[in-house]
Amino acid sequence: xxxxxxxxTLVGTLTQDPELRYTAGGLxxxxxxxxxxxxxxxEQGQTREVPWYHRAKLLGKSAEFWGDNLKAGMALxxxxxxEYRTWEQEGQKKSSLEIRAERIEVxxxxxxxxxxxxxxxxxxxxxxxxxxxxxxxxxxxxDPEVRYTPQGTAVARLGLAVNERYTSRQGAExxxxxYIEAQAWRELAEYAGELRxxxxxxxxxxxxxxxxxxxxxxxxxxTRVELVRLERLARGTVQSGGDGSQNGRTGKIDIEEGLExxxxxxxxxx
Amino acid sequence: xxxxxxxxTLVGTLTQDPELRYTAGGLxxxxxxxxxxxxxxxEQGQTREVPWYHRAKLLGKSAEFWGDNLKAGMALxxxxxxEYRTWEQEGQKKSSLEIRAERIEVxxxxxxxxxxxxxxxxxxxxxxxxxxxxxxxxxxxxDPEVRYTPQGTAVARLGLAVNERYTSRQGAExxxxxYIEAQAWRELAEYAGELRxxxxxxxxxxxxxxxxxxxxxxxxxxTRVELVRLERLARGTVQSGGDGSQNGRTGKIDIEEGLExxxxxxxxxx
Numbered sequence: 001x002x003x004x005x006x007x008x009t010l011v012g013t014l015t016q017d018p019e020l021r022y023t024a025g026g027l028x029x030x031x032x033x034x035x036x037x038x039x040x041x042x043e044q045g046q047t048r049e050v051p052w053y054h055r056a057k058l059l060g061k062s063a064e065f066w067g068d069n070l071k072a073g074m075a076l077x078x079x080x081x082x083e084y085r086t087w088e089q090e091g092q093k094k095s096s097l098e099i100r101a102e103r104i105e106v107x108x109x110x111x112x113x114x115x116x117x118x119x120x121x122x123x124x125x126x127x128x129x130x131x132x133x134x135x136x137x138x139x140x141x142x143d144p145e146v147r148y149t150p151q152g153t154a155v156a157r158l159g160l161a162v163n164e165r166y167t168s169r170q171g172a173e174x175x176x177x178x179y180i181e182a183q184a185w186r187e188l189a190e191y192a193g194e195l196r197x198x199x200x201x202x203x204x205x206x207x208x209x210x211x212x213x214x215x216x217x218x219x220x221x222x223t224r225v226e227l228v229r230l231e232r233l234a235r236g237t238v239q240s241g242g243d244g245s246q247n248g249r250t251g252k253i254d255i256e257e258g259l260e261x262x263x264x265x266x267x268x269x270x
Numbered sequence: 271x272x273x274x275x276x277x278x279t280l281v282g283t284l285t286q287d288p289e290l291r292y293t294a295g296g297l298x299x300x301x302x303x304x305x306x307x308x309x310x311x312x313e314q315g316q317t318r319e320v321p322w323y324h325r326a327k328l329l330g331k332s333a334e335f336w337g338d339n340l341k342a343g344m345a346l347x348x349x350x351x352x353e354y355r356t357w358e359q360e361g362q363k364k365s366s367l368e369i370r371a372e373r374i375e376v377x378x379x380x381x382x383x384x385x386x387x388x389x390x391x392x393x394x395x396x397x398x399x400x401x402x403x404x405x406x407x408x409x410x411x412x413d414p415e416v417r418y419t420p421q422g423t424a425v426a427r428l429g430l431a432v433n434e435r436y437t438s439r440q441g442a443e444x445x446x447x448x449y450i451e452a453q454a455w456r457e458l459a460e461y462a463g464e465l466r467x468x469x470x471x472x473x474x475x476x477x478x479x480x481x482x483x484x485x486x487x488x489x490x491x492x493t494r495v496e497l498v499r500l501e502r503l504a505r506g507t508v509q510s511g512g513d514g515s516q517n518g519r520t521g522k523i524d525i526e527e528g529l530e531x532x533x534x535x536x537x538x539x540x
Contacts, residue, residue, distance in 0.1 A: 041311055077472050105407060106504040137375060202347050234376040
């Protein structure tokens, strides 16, 4: 599987004062609840203001460094990556996709022309003109299927397996995979329909949260990438890696995994 | 000085077959000449197609890995950073700002709707709908000065010092600084005028190459960032760093440096 690229960049305001807490193992954890809007120009040239809410996690020394200095209403630049985790709960396999913040900066908005915050329905400050950018490189976990809304708009759901290599505390080279769902509309959806499982792809888009009621009546949530750009990676340009980092194993098991917890296609509203 | 963030992401076509060469010291070097256009919507809602040409350098094993597999006309995703270098030539101090590619991927454009290449005046393939994205965090090297074009449009030039920490081959913690010039227009220029030397800032924009004839009659070139977003970093949120990586020393000498080789304000056409 291709070496993964996994980047999330957000600019938004804190909707609440973040609290520093510690896990049982003594790891500092800080949850950052961020809100922003982006101005997006659609195909008809109309500019819409799209709000978003995301939670990012800051861990360890960085969390302790910021301590109780972060307050609701502050604007932050957050740079990090998407982290896919699985666990067992009451015999059921659960999974989540979180934003792991690797770097944050407090932005000074005072006196700034153009950018302002709006107060949302819950009384929280939401940054107008925020930033919500995701870039990923990985391999498709399935053949994307193109569907159509009742209005005839093409939409495709894509799954991407993004490989991460890291060095463990014991100094061992480790590898793990993040499973990320994405959605493409219109022409991009039609193009997605030409891609096949296992292919390498470059995703660029916005992170969105979605919820729906599944067939069993329970409410489900998913964080996914709304694609603004999708590119296939060419295959077979170079057969084997000089430094081993360009092409790794093609992990069939990795690609198969991580599907169970995403909404089955039959749960989709269209 | 704040820990720097330094990222360049390009999607464009190779205008020439890149050649792998070696330095006297045995380091593999590959120069990638890339061309693309971006569709940019201005304040009046007009979409313009803006062409760009940039050269990125791929070094070491990555360069050898790609070998002679890259050909003119191929579309590439390039992820890397800006590298500022200085040297002496005939007693004169010279400097350059280069794109160091850290990762490349060949994109498969065949059968793709929407994205096509155009042949430019020199017969080179230029990707329509490329990507040219720069994100930086650093400190201002001077007070930005706002000027006005004959048409009355505000423009500001900004200098940013971006700190980089790295581990040398001998395992020592090293630090160096990249000096990067930027330009802001209209409201963003007026806002830039409120910023002061030494302040931390987040820059987001497009990389552009510019050339002009200096007062001594010689032609000068500069690579700079055309800003689409500029944010001041708040000061004094936290006084000292928990892990030492959030706030380092405020290096006055670093900030003073790197100015000599950039165009003096009097060389500007307005």
